[in-house]
Amino acid sequence: MAKIYKIKLEDKAAFLNHLDKAGIPADSFNINDNKFEGYFEFTTDNPVTDKLVKDILRQSPKIDRVKEAIRKLVREELGRS
Numbered sequence: 001m002a003k004i005y006k007i008k009l010e011d012k013a014a015f016l017n018h019l020d021k022a023g024i025p026a027d028s029f030n031i032n033d034n035k036f037e038g039y040f041e042f043t044t045d046n047p048v049t050d051k052l053v054k055d056i057l058r059q060s061p062k063i064d065r066v067k068e069a070i071r072k073l074v075r076e077e078l079g080r081s
Helices: 009-021 047-059 066-080
Strands: 003-008 031-034 039-044
Touching: 003 009, 003 047, 009 031, 009 039, 009 047, 039 047
Parallel strands: none
Antiparallel strands: 003 039, 031 039
């Protein structure tokens, strides 16, 4: 089963660099840009790659997944009320 990660477009270079260092091949079949929404999708159907991507995202707090970015915005807005 394929796993899709949505990551902020501005973090694409950092994410790809981490993938490269981990020895994970990433090509145009795995990556789909959504420039209008400001994110890209990385798709994997390999459980080993999925675990490595989760580790990369956990260890790299500056790489924001879209869900996490939305949660931060909501927390900030609720904090202002």
